[in-house]
Each structure stands twice: as structure tokens, then as C-alpha cells.
Amino acid sequence: MLFTHMIRTALVLGMFALISTWLVALTFDATKEPIAASEKRALLRNLHQLIPPTLHDNDLFADVITVNDASHLGINTPLRVFRARQNNQPIAVAIESVAPDGYSGNIFLLIAIRYDGSLLGVRVSKHKETPGLGDAIEIERSDWITGFNNKSLSTTHTKAWQVEKDGGEFDQFTGATITPRAIVKAVHKTLLYYQQHRDSLYKSNKQES
């Protein structure tokens, strides 16, 4: 008696599990493509803020390699490099990079560099800095991040790649020094990385290490 009761209860629960799983599977299937499309659109929008569509004629989203260099790019996981070309000539790259020493952990950056090594621009893609203080690094909140535009290793010498407080030429902002310091350092390191690897970044189709 107890046994049949147990079996019946288990069957009912199993049925619920089946129905719920079916429901989730159905939704997953229906949303898979819209999600991928939204992700691609959001990423392209960010990329096009830095590399205007007029500058290139290739599909940025498809022309991508992954690289891994913890000492220059901040973290030891593969990061993407998007390559822009016009008539098959290299124009610029957008490198995903990380400032590992933000005030609250990693700051994820997208850094666009012209072929000649000057910066097209920098954007913060993800961060957890203090709202109201450190978040002035977002383009929506202040134009601080545009201070990097057109800077390069030749316009700005190694010692000047620091915030003003440390004797460099980049502003810090009121109430937050650690956040801008971390970003300036990360951008500088990424430029150094680009300088060392420029040709292989445009050429290679496989993963770099």
C-alpha cells in the first residue's frame, strides 16, 4: 500500500519535471536566435562607436581572433580582437582588455587602435566601480574616457601614461583616483601589446598565445 502510494507520488512529480523541462526547452529554442542577434547587435553598436562603419568594409563580428596574454591584457582568459579592414588593408583593431586593479575588481575595456598605433577610442564594457564616483568612466556619465582618443605611445611617453596626480597627463576625477589609474595603466599595456604583436594580430586566423 505504502509502496504503490510512493510510486504514484513519484510518477506525479516526474510528470511535473517532464512538463517543466519541456516548457523551458521550448522557450530556449524559441529565444536562441533572438538572443544571439541581440548580443551581436549590442556588440556591433559598441564596436561601431569606436570604429565607424565608414572606416571599414568587412564584417567586424566575423573577422575576429582570440588572444591570451595575462601580463598585458589583464586576465588569463582568451580575449577577442576584432579586426577592421578596408579593401583587405588593415585599418584598425578593437581589443578586449581588462584593468584588473579597479576599485572593485576587474574593469572590462574595449580598446580600438588604428593601424599606426594611435587610439581610436576606449570604452568600458563592464565594471563594478562605485556608482556616482568611479562610474564617471562610462561614456554615458562623463566624457573622461574620450581623453584617450588619438593618444599613442609616440604622442605620450611612458612616464606620462599615468594620472596627473602621479605625474602623468591623464585627469583623475574628484573622489576617485584608483579607477582612472587602473584604466590608464590597462590602456598603456594594451598599446604596448599591440606594438609588439601588430602584424600577427592582423594576419593570424588562429588563437595566439
Added chain:
Amino acid sequence: MFNRYADITGDGLWYNNIGFVQLLGLCPLLAVSSTVVNGLGLGLATTAVLLASNVSVSAIRNLVRPEIRIPAFMLIIASFVTAIDLAMNAWLYDLHKVLGIFIPLIVTNCAILGRAEAFASRTAVDRAALDGLMMGIGFTIVLVLLGGMREAIGQGTLFANAHLMFGAFAESWKIILIEDYRGFLLAILPPGAFIGLGLMIVVKNIIDDKVAKPSAVITADSIAQTATH
């Protein structure tokens, strides 16, 4: 259990409001309510889950044995939340990014299991649906009010980022209350959420006290009166 529709509505919106009275689901409530739009987004998602879970729990209430009702309810709630999480990711991508982890965390909002267990599993589908809808709207109102308060004090704006939810044409909805406002950090950070919610509960209790009949106030006279009866 024989509630009139009006009672169910009143309970959900005011007398038994999830945010003000039951104080359930505080984790997402406090974490997300930094702007009106965030609050509205989480509130609507929670309402959809509440409505769907209440209806299904009520529909299957005679099928499920008492021993397995909680796991069965959890399965239902979790699959609805997952479905809504995926749908928002697909069609409200930017808002989904802002709300982040708090959409999947609707599963752990005890208000939802609470309504399923305490109300929906003991009543007909129509009442359960109304209860889910009203509880959800009540929760959304708290989220929007708290979000509005924190956004106005913290950033000096209202309806910022409305385009994340309503599309590009909503970008002009943003109201700048104070020009060149430097921001008031406390209101945006978690302590501001606690203080804001506390103040709102104070206001609600004052209103309730005003509305209640004067005879409800206990005085020496009223005690003496009841004693003589």
C-alpha cells in the same frame, strides 16, 4: 477561504502588500530599485511569474499530493522564471543586462512560493489569477515608488534609461529635475534603499492609522468601557 474579488485586490495592493506589509522579496527589491525603469522592469517580470505560477498551482491543486506539493510548486516557478529570463534576454536585451542576476533570482523570491502555498493552492483559478496579478502590481508599485525616490534624490532625474524598456522613442522621457546635480551617493547605494523603504513604510502606517476609526485608539476610557461590558 472565500474571498471576494475586492478583498483580494485590496490585500494585494495595500493591506497585505508584499513589499510594505509582508516584507518579502526584499533582496531584489532593495538591490534593483535604484531607478524607476529598473524597478518597473523587475516588477513586471515578477508580476508575470506570480500570475503564471498562481494560475498553474491553482489548476493542479487537486492533482498534487501534499507531500510533494513544494517540489512541484518550485518546478513550476523555476521553469516560468527561466522562460521569462530567456524571453527578456531575447527581446529586452539591454534591460536584461541592467537587471542581470535579479531576473533568475525571482525564483528565490519567497513571495512567489508564499502566494502559491498560502493562497493559490487552496482556491479556484480565477481568484488565484487575480491574487497573483494584484500582489504583483502591489510589488511593482513599491519598486517604482522606491526607484523614483532613489533616482530623484540620488541622480536628480526620473525615467532615465526608459529606452532600455520601451524602445528608442522613449529616450526623451528622461526628466532632469535638477540641472548639474552632483548626485547624492547614499540614495543610490544599498543603505539608501533600506532608509527609503523604511520611510515609505512609515508613511503607509501613518495613513493606515489616520484611516482607522478613532475608537480603535486605546485610551484609559476605552479600557474601562470594555471592562464594564
